[in-house]
Amino acid sequence: MKEEKDLIYLYCVTRKAPKLKDVDKVVDKLYFIYHCGLYAIVSKVSSEEFAKENLEKNLNDMDWVKKKANIHEQVIEGIMKSRCVLPFKFATLYNSEVSLKLSIENHVQAFRENLEVLEGKQEWGVKIYCDIERLKETLISRDQEILNINEEINNSSSGKGYLLKKKKEDLINQLLNKKYSSCTKACFEELNRHCVKSRINRLLPKEVTERKEEMILNSAFLIEENTAIDFIAVADSLKTAYKQEGFLIDCTGPWPAYNFCQTQTNADKKNADKRG
Amino acid sequence: MSDTKMSHSVASTNLADILEKILDKGIVIAGDIRVQLADIDLLNIKIRLLIASVDKAMEMGINWWQQDSYLSSKAKEKVIEKENKELKKRISRLETKTEQK
Incomplete structure (x- = not known):
């Protein structure tokens, strides 16, 4: 050799x-x-x-x-x-x-x-990030249910207060989750109407993205070249709409269609460990 | 990070964006030199996290896309499986019925 x-x-x-x-x-x-x-x-x-x-x-x-x-x-x-x-x-x-x-x-x-x-098609990537701490603060200061618990905690013995604090944490997590889910689902469904194919990928950890916000949606879309302008416009309007709520939408492209090509061997090998 | 610009150029794109695509996706065929990325112990942390990362969505409790039969083929399989079972039951019911006649 x-x-x-x-x-x-x-x-x-x-x-x-x-x-x-x-x-x-x-x-x-x-x-x-x-x-x-x-x-x-x-x-x-x-x-x-x-x-x-x-x-x-x-x-x-x-x-x-x-x-x-x-x-x-x-x-x-x-x-x-x-x-x-x-x-x-x-x-x-x-x-x-x-x-x-x-x-x-x-x-x-x-x-x-x-x-x-x-x-005649292009791949575009849409990732959504969320500043979780900021969203949490907003929830804590504004959500009525949480404000109610806070008041209860202040008026309770330490034992009961402990349990209530636990309950409050659970509630915050539920509310956060509801927020992520409604934002990601609404955005994905809207974008999905303007594409040929779509795919949802695993979320990447912060260590990989090197951003301070947490990734909450990682998606890819295959779109017709001649409708790219519409797709971008939709992404742009979602971006503006969700910005106030603390969600950052990142739309990049056109990419080579890495997410939308497959060989039989590829499919066989990956079927086991990939979602869906 | 390009917050206002939509289209990307390689120079301004996050390396993670590129790595995610070229290490994990694209056409995978066996070339003459085979390196299983996930099997390399020393592989730098970023790539390891990228290749072997657990699904954070599950961790965070975002699971609508796992449940949606339109999006998830796994969920779709389950629906088909269920349908299949029900159809088989119906067939056997019909068969017994016709036999009885």
């Missing part, structure tokens, strides 16, 4: 010839391979960085991950400017063009079907 051999990194697949101009500034040795009527956009990467053990090591280095994640995204977004793309997962790697071609042959049907669905 020669260590210095290049590997082939697969970014995305298209049905029409991709335009690499400018995109090829993002990463070295970017080119495409035409096979089975599809174009695979790839680049040569060094096995020093991407061979199994080295890749595992590099994945612990946040700066490396950041750099490579941005390259992955920028290449796909660059191609996406003029072509419908089927985006692949980070670090889909092959030892040679021969094995990449073999892989395309094995999945050609699924790739074609996916591209057919995605043609």
Whole structure:
């Protein structure tokens, strides 16, 4: 085994010839391979960085991950400017063009079907965040039920007061939950009326989002390109409407349709641990 | 964070937004080099949290999307299962009826 051999990194697949101009500034040795009527956009990467053990090591280095994640995204977004793309997962790697071609042959049907669905569509992401502490304070100072309990606590013995405080906490949690649920449900349902497909993803913890507000909805929508303006307008009006209540709605796009492509193998593997 | 701007550009987007998509989604096919992200012990904390994070929605008690049969295929499966059972019962009832005649 020669260590210095290049590997082939697969970014995305298209049905029409991709335009690499400018995109090829993002990463070295970017080119495409035409096979089975599809174009695979790839680049040569060094096995020093991407061979199994080295890749595992590099994945612990946040700066490396950041750099490579941005390259992955920028290449796909660059191609996406003029072509419908089927985006692949980070670090889909092959030892040679021969094995990449073999892989395309094995999945050609699924790739074609996916591209057919995605043609003329865009993925948009909508995340909703909530400043829980602020919302809590508002509830505590304004909700009549809670104000009533507060008064009861003040007029009670310490024993009874303890139980009432417990009850108050439960009540606050119930009220908070009601608030999150009504906001997220209303927004999702409204946006859902303006899309082709939608998906709800796991909520990301604060350590990942690096925001002070808690994420309460993480959703993705596939929309027709020509209705993107309407979708954005709806998101915008929801954003304004919920701002006063302490909810922040973050709408980003267009993204490569990561959330709306699937291969059989993908589905099989993920069915077990994914919601729905 | 772009609060007023709708569309994103890679430069201004949160890294978490990109990682969430490219590490967890997109077309997954077995290439020649297979790395199971969740299995790497040392993998940096952020990625680990991203890949293996428990469902916070359950923790926070937001569960409308798990119950809604239109949204959750799991819930849908349950509905279909129930329907299936009921239909089977009906068939067997009808079969016994016709046999009796």
